[in-house]
Amino acid sequence: MTHEDWLHRAETLRPVTTHLIDGADEAGGGAAFAVMSPRDGRVLAEVADAGAAEVDAAVAAARRAFDRGPWPRLAPAERGRVLLRFADLLEQHRAELALTVSLEMGKPVTDAHDIELRAVINTFRWYGGLADKLTDEAPHTAPDALALVTREPAGVVGAVVPWNFPLTLAGWKIAPALAAGCTVVLKPSEHSPLSALRLGRIGLEAGLPPGVLNIVAGDGPVAGRALGLHPDVDVLAFTGSTAVGRQFLHYAADSNLKRVWLELGGKSPNIILPDAPDLDRAAATAAWGIFFNQGEMCTAPSRLLVHRSIAEQVTEAVVARARALRIGDPLDPATEMGALVGESHLGRVLGHVGTALAEGARLRTGGARFGVDTGGSYLEPTVFDQVAPGSSLAREEVFGPVLAVQAFDDLDEAVALANATEYGLAAGLWTSDLSTAHLVSRTLRAGTVWVNCYEEGDLSVPFGGMKQSGNGRDKSAHALEKYTELKTTWIQL
Missing domain, CATH: 3.40.605.10 (Aldehyde Dehydrogenase; Chain A, domain 1)
Known part of the structure; x- marks a missing residue:
């Protein structure tokens, strides 16, 4: 229609x-x-x-x-x-x-x-x-x-x-x-x-x-x-x-x-390793995952953990996709990201943005209200990098289109960062190595682990969380x- x-x-x-x-x-x-x-x-x-x-x-x-x-x-x-x-x-x-x-x-x-x-x-x-x-x-x-x-x-x-x-x-x-x-x-x-x-x-x-x-x-x-x-x-x-x-x-x-x-709730990590089978697809999926449904998903991959050797390349690709997203009237079939659920929720998400800036994270794109003249509750797709492990943006569920990018140097650090949360709902992993896929999936404390994809599945598989998820x-x-x-x-x- x-x-x-x-x-x-x-x-x-x-x-x-x-x-x-x-x-x-x-x-x-x-x-x-x-x-x-x-x-x-x-x-x-x-x-x-x-x-x-x-x-x-x-x-x-x-x-x-x-x-x-x-x-x-x-x-x-x-x-x-x-x-x-x-x-x-x-x-x-x-x-x-x-x-x-x-x-x-x-x-x-x-x-x-x-x-x-x-x-x-x-x-x-x-x-x-x-x-x-x-x-x-x-x-x-x-x-x-x-x-x-x-x-x-x-x-x-x-x-x-x-x-x-x-x-x-x-x-x-x-x-x-x-x-x-x-x-x-x-x-x-x-x-x-x-x-x-x-x-x-x-x-x-x-x-x-x-x-x-x-x-x-x-x-x-x-x-x-x-x-x-x-x-x-x-x-x-x-x-x-x-x-x-x-x-x-x-x-x-x-x-x-x-x-x-x-x-x-969730604060789901999405880990991208240098041997990911397709870095462009990994970056595109990372952007889709955090901005789909305006980021209002408990499984949203809100923490993007990227190996330092590819961190800037992947972050730039995500930022480009964020800037290209069409925000607007939910009733327009061309719209890719609609409105947050209401003014009070928009205010809470903007509060998280302000806290991230105050704690030293670097804003790469977004971070501001969009379409004020519409009367609706719209927010620009937002990407931060240089997010400190102990910061609020790395720990707290935002439930909005706000991505926290963190770089790591080796696999042990990636797993430690991924598990450094009270939540355990979902996680993503991108690698071409079969052993890495199995071993890391076993060590991630999450109810669902997606390998080389995100938000995939059907009714035949269970869904739920660990820890405080x-x-x-x-x-x-x-x-x-x-x-x-x-x-x-x-x-x-």
Whole structure:
């Protein structure tokens, strides 16, 4: 579609603004909050604001649907068919959902359509196909006994997801939980509730019984806290900041000791060695990785570690690509980098830029606000080099299009720099040497290591972090471990 096509669709978009509780639209107690578009600073919609009462109602609906409803008792193949219909309907509404995502969080609509919606559709389709292919165990025991080990759905799942990939990350939690037979209460970010609220209605159309998927919009300190403390929530799955992840662990301890699964922040290193198979491609991928999605990714390769012999060559190539990026209206298909999610987040990222300058890092390009006259929250792609190992820019997650370049002299130093962080979500390595690829991958403390690529993979592989980047895994069959309980049945014959 053209820019004009997307603008016309934006003018006629009528977003869903009410909670989804027990299969019905719920406006709650009448309180509402404004969802602002970072594209131009305008109000997209006034959305019902969930308090403790709305969270209670949503959890009660999920509990009834789990304890007495049909969903956990359906044949797995039937649950799979519903998820496959869900995926088909998401495909039918792809343009509408992509537009909604782009408007509410600022990413280019082309990325929302081609990448985010592809990911969420594939997620529901993958778990729909997996639902009836899980097996239980019958361990070998003594001849006079039969032992069975079965996986049962864990119960009511509370899912709290951020704004940077509002549908993808929701899908990574909802789809495996539903495939396992759980019921779900989803709380999207207050910055991006519109796409999630629409997702819930599509789930009903696909055949989800009332109460199986409930969605409440509200802010973290109220709605998120109420969900985390709720005694009828059996599992809590959260993606977001490390600070908020700690809060959910406290909520679990202060309530019913619910299991809490966390996918948190990152400060991912991207190591380029002189024997990289293609230095131009390595530099291009480094630039793409940090500027894709405006740098608002927990896996963003925000630390570029380059051997000193090639550091200037690689840095110049990254800087050239940063300067050539087209920043602008997310609804323009030619736009390569859109707006940060909002003014407050833009201010935080600019604060990191100021701190880096004060601590002696050298600004190679960017570092300033872009397009002030648009009313949107835009930032130039930013590259620093001469970043000291102990500096804030080397340690703290910026969550924006800001790259820290560090030079190293040998492989041991590279690995030490890469691991010198409290995070352990992802890492990249560029080398032509097979032994180096294996040995370094083993020593990097990260949940995912990409070799001669970045951000590659599919639903068959797990995703998650080490250290303060969290626990548990999204994607793959391993995600079902979060939403099931193992039961042993011992039968004396």
